[in-house]
Amino acid sequence: KQWYQRRVRAWDNVTQLDDALDLILLRAKAGQNITISSGYFNPTSTLIDAMKFSKAQIELIIPSVEANGFYEGAFVKGFVPDLYNFSALQTLKRCPNIKIIEYNRNNWSYHAKGVWSDNLTVLGSSNFNKRSSLRDTEFSIALITDNDDLKNGLLEERNRLRFYSKPVSVNYRSVARLTLPIVSSFL
Numbered sequence: 001k002q003w004y005q006r007r008v009r010a011w012d013n014v015t016q017l018d019d020a021l022d023l024i025l026l027r028a029k030a031g032q033n034i035t036i037s038s039g040y041f042n043p044t045s046t047l048i049d050a051m052k053f054s055k056a057q058i059e060l061i062i063p064s065v066e067a068n069g070f071y072e073g074a075f076v077k078g079f080v081p082d083l084y085n086f087s088a089l090q091t092l093k094r095c096p097n098i099k100i101i102e103y104n105r106n107n108w109s110y111h112a113k114g115v116w117s118d119n120l121t122v123l124g125s126s127n128f129n130k131r132s133s134l135r136d137t138e139f140s141i142a143l144i145t146d147n148d149d150l151k152n153g154l155l156e157e158r159n160r161l162r163f164y165s166k167p168v169s170v171n172y173r174s175v176a177r178l179t180l181p182i183v184s185s186f187l
Helices: 002-009 017-026 045-053 075-094 130-134 148-163 174-184
Strands: 033-037 057-063 099-103 114-117 120-124 140-144 165-167
Touching: 017 033, 017 045, 017 114, 017 120, 033 148, 045 075, 057 075, 075 099, 114 148, 148 165
Parallel strands: 033 057, 057 099
Antiparallel strands: 033 114, 099 165, 114 120, 120 140
């Protein structure tokens, strides 16, 4: 019972997934691996601060422009993939301690959402972005386990996402970097 109380106490005031993710990131041990996946990554300033000050090795998996569900959309929708990837680029500049990789599998779209770390996985509908946090109703569940088979299975799931992904650098998509600030001022 004492172990349970210590483990649960930190979660007493968690009412939003953002709070839980902040708690996970800020309580992480040095060198702990945490992977966050989102189909539409546009983090809140609180999440950016938590990533920036976390001791963990943080990896974000996002869709490439071509793997975004709005790729080649009509008119304004066509800018959505670049806007989200521009947001990821801005996050990378603010949090140089994180690694961002882009999922790009030929003729596939990417909408995977989750958090993977050691013995913890968060599954749910949140994209860990401003809309999920402030506007939409989302549902997530945290799975904490000491079962090695389950932990390995969950890490295999994350590794399958990594297989079709490649690192993003601060210099990527120079066209988007020049055109999106202008386009977003009209939206």
